[in-house]
Amino acid sequence: MSVPSMSRARLQSENQAAMNAPYLTAESLTKTFGEHRAVDEVSLSVPQGEVTSIIGPSGAGKSSFIRCLNLLEVPDSGRLRIGDDALQFGGAEPRRSEIQAVRRHTGMVFQAFNLFPHLTALKNVALAQMRVLGRSRKEAEDRAMAQLERVGLADKAGSYPGQCSGGQQQRIAIARALAMDPDLMLFDEPTSGLDPEIGAEILTVMRELAADKMTMLVVTHEMEFARHVSNQIVVMVDGAVIEQGEPDKIMSDPEHQRTKQFLSAVLGR
Amino acid sequence: MDYWIEPLRYIAFGTGMTVMLTFGAAIIGIVLAVPLLLMARSRFTALRGLYHAFVHIVRGVPTLVWLFIAFFGVTQIGIVLDPITSAMLTLGMIATANMAEIYRGGMQAIPAGQWEAAHALSLDRSATARDIIAPQLFRAVSPSVATQVIGLLKDSALVSTIGVADLVFRAGLMTQNYGNGLVMFAFAGLIYLALSLPVGALSRYVHARITRRYAVV
Numbered sequence: 001m002s003v004p005s006m007s008r009a010r011l012q013s014e015n016q017a018a019m020n021a022p023y024l025t026a027e028s029l030t031k032t033f034g035e036h037r038a039v040d041e042v043s044l045s046v047p048q049g050e051v052t053s054i055i056g057p058s059g060a061g062k063s064s065f066i067r068c069l070n071l072l073e074v075p076d077s078g079r080l081r082i083g084d085d086a087l088q089f090g091g092a093e094p095r096r097s098e099i100q101a102v103r104r105h106t107g108m109v110f111q112a113f114n115l116f117p118h119l120t121a122l123k124n125v126a127l128a129q130m131r132v133l134g135r136s137r138k139e140a141e142d143r144a145m146a147q148l149e150r151v152g153l154a155d156k157a158g159s160y161p162g163q164c165s166g167g168q169q170q171r172i173a174i175a176r177a178l179a180m181d182p183d184l185m186l187f188d189e190p191t192s193g194l195d196p197e198i199g200a201e202i203l204t205v206m207r208e209l210a211a212d213k214m215t216m217l218v219v220t221h222e223m224e225f226a227r228h229v230s231n232q233i234v235v236m237v238d239g240a241v242i243e244q245g246e247p248d249k250i251m252s253d254p255e256h257q258r259t260k261q262f263l264s265a266v267l268g269r
Numbered sequence: 270m271d272y273w274i275e276p277l278r279y280i281a282f283g284t285g286m287t288v289m290l291t292f293g294a295a296i297i298g299i300v301l302a303v304p305l306l307l308m309a310r311s312r313f314t315a316l317r318g319l320y321h322a323f324v325h326i327v328r329g330v331p332t333l334v335w336l337f338i339a340f341f342g343v344t345q346i347g348i349v350l351d352p353i354t355s356a357m358l359t360l361g362m363i364a365t366a367n368m369a370e371i372y373r374g375g376m377q378a379i380p381a382g383q384w385e386a387a388h389a390l391s392l393d394r395s396a397t398a399r400d401i402i403a404p405q406l407f408r409a410v411s412p413s414v415a416t417q418v419i420g421l422l423k424d425s426a427l428v429s430t431i432g433v434a435d436l437v438f439r440a441g442l443m444t445q446n447y448g449n450g451l452v453m454f455a456f457a458g459l460i461y462l463a464l465s466l467p468v469g470a471l472s473r474y475v476h477a478r479i480t481r482r483y484a485v486v
Contacts, residue, residue: 072385100391108389114382118404118479127400128390173386180390 020047023184023215029068029078029089031061038064039075040239046184049213053226053247054234057262061239062219063111066188069217070106071099082106083183104132107177111189113169115161115176121148122157125176133180140179147175151205167198174205185209187218203229223266227251235259276443277456283436284460286353290435291422291464293357298364298421299414305369310376320369327366333427335359340431356428360421367417375409376402408479415472419465426461436460 022045031039038061046052054062067073069080077090085101087094116124125144129135135143148154151171153164161169170190177185187206191199203225210216210229220226226233227247234244235256243256254260308320327335340355350358379402387397429438440457444450 070389072388100393103389103391106389108386110382110386110389112380112382114380114386116383116386116401116405118408128392131393131396131400132391176390 020049022046023048023083024069024217025079025081026065026069027079029065029075029080031064031068031073031075033064037239039068041078042236042239042241043078044234044241044244046215046217047231048215050231051210051216051218051229052232052234053230054217054219054236055221055223055226055262056236057265060236062236063188064239065236066186066217066219069186070103070108072108104180105183106186107180107182107184108186109170109173109177109188109190111192113161113166113173113193115169115173117161120158120160121153121164121172121175124161124172125179128176129179143179144175147179148172150178150208151175165198166194167201170194170202171205174202174209178209184215184217187216187220189219189221191220191222221266223251223263235262237262273452276447276453280436280439280443280453280456281460283434283439283457284464286433286435287422287425287461288464290353290356290360290425290428290433291418294360294364294421294425295418297357297361298366298368298417301361301365302368302372305365306372306376309369309373324366324370327362328370332359332363332424333430335363336427336431352428352431352433355431356425356433360425360428363424364417364421367420368414371410371413371417372406375406375413378409379405408476411476411479412472415468418468422461422465422468 024046026045027043028041029039029043030037030041040061042061042065044052054066056062064073068075069082071094074094075089079089080087080102082102083105085098085105087098087102115121116127119127122141122144125147126137126140129140129143130137133140145154145157148157151174153168153171153175156164156168156172161172164172170193174190190206191202194202199222203222206216206218206225207229218225218230230247232244233247233250235242235250235254235258237258243250243254243259250259251263254263305320305323308316311317311320336355336359339359340350340352343350343355383401383405384397387401392401425435426437429435429441432438436457437454440450440453444453447453
């Protein structure tokens with residue numbers, strides 16, 4: 001569903017006074033699995049062209065929340081606005097066209113890479129461009145090659161995922177998401193499945209994206225990245241946002257006791 | 270030596286029938302198991318129930334009993350099928366149930382992340398099925414499908430009981446005429462063995478080809 005009530009241009013002019021207009025706004029999103037409230041009335045905004053990091057202990061609902069944003073999980077209630085598309089949850093199931101509209105704006109990078117094992121790196125990056133955006137094979141593969149170059153893997157274009165290291169696979173996955181020209185990139189613990197050294201190469205790619213003003217929402221345990229690359233940090237505990245703000249403020253002078261506990265646990269190691 | 274040529278030639282001519290029934294049933298199974306798989310994974314409980322009932326009933330009754338039902342049994346309700354049609358229907362039905370279970374198992378081998386990645390890229394259902402799931406399913410099930418085809422080849426021998434002139438039927442006939450059942454049936458057995466070899470070899474070749482490309486996943 002594309003809600004034309006607010007054009008992006010108007011939105012931007014309205015919010016020019018603030019820092020950057022929010023590209024994504026979640027209001028009171030809630031997702032329950034059985035008895036467990038994985039995401040509990042979470043509201044947050046992701047400003048256009050900025051990086052927002054979500055940190056917090058395991059099981060805090062960070063991944064569930066980010067999966068709600070491209071509707072891999074459909075929230076039980078709340079509202080979501082991404083670009084010009086707005087969705088309200090709790091009533092009728094969202095239509096497939098509404099879900100597709102949201103997903104068209106977003107690219108997602110998973111902890112487990114989820115590359116297609118039967119396709120070469122190039123085809124992994126080219127496939128959805130052809131099937132979804134209707135690009136010709138030639139155009140899709142040219143663009144795929146450009147994205148692979150961007151993540152430093154042009155030489156792996158003809159390789160299958162199984163022939164690539166974890167770090168290479170994750171960079172191919174990033175290229176695959178970027179090739180769809182997303183307005184927002186969602187990263188769900190992109191380095192958690194990798195050795196710290198390999199994770200660093202992923203973080204480098206993400207830093208470059210941030211420098212290119214890509215709007216990003218990152219669930220991460222990488223505190224250095226959260227502090228130095230993001231414009232905003234959101235702390236989630238037990239399915240709820242307990243604190244959010246500027247990275248330096250959250251890192252050096254958190255207000256919430258639970259945030260202090262979490263930070264001293266991860267930073268004190 | 271000349272004495273043997275006639276009966277063995279007669280038996281060997283049954284190869285065509287055995288092969289036709291085996292591969293006919295295999296193709297029926299490989300194709301019809303696809304809609305059955307969709308039933309098995311339907312979000313409607315009734316369809317899933319129907320699927321499990323079908324598979325359980327087909328596989329829970331001996332092939333020979335199905336064969337007799339399809340040939341002798343149905344005449345009582347006014348349906349007269351010739352032996353070859355009965356044999357084809359029976360073997361095809363059993364192949365369908367078995368292939369569907371093989372597909373269903375194969376689907377479980379595909380990680381949920383594959384669907385999630387396809388969804389995240391906005392691929393629609395048909396593109397996801399065709400470009401992402403089917404090729405991986407094919408890789409996962411090809412050895413089991415080949416085993417099932419070899420199983421069908423051997424099961425097809427049962428059709429001799431309703432008078433279909435396959436290898437076994439002809440070996441039986443020649444034993445009645447010439448005696449020496451050992452030679453007649455051993456010869457039929459050798460032909461089965463010879464038929465199963467290329468199926469196994471083809472399966473190993475295909476599997477090696479597709480898994481080599483993926484290397485370690």
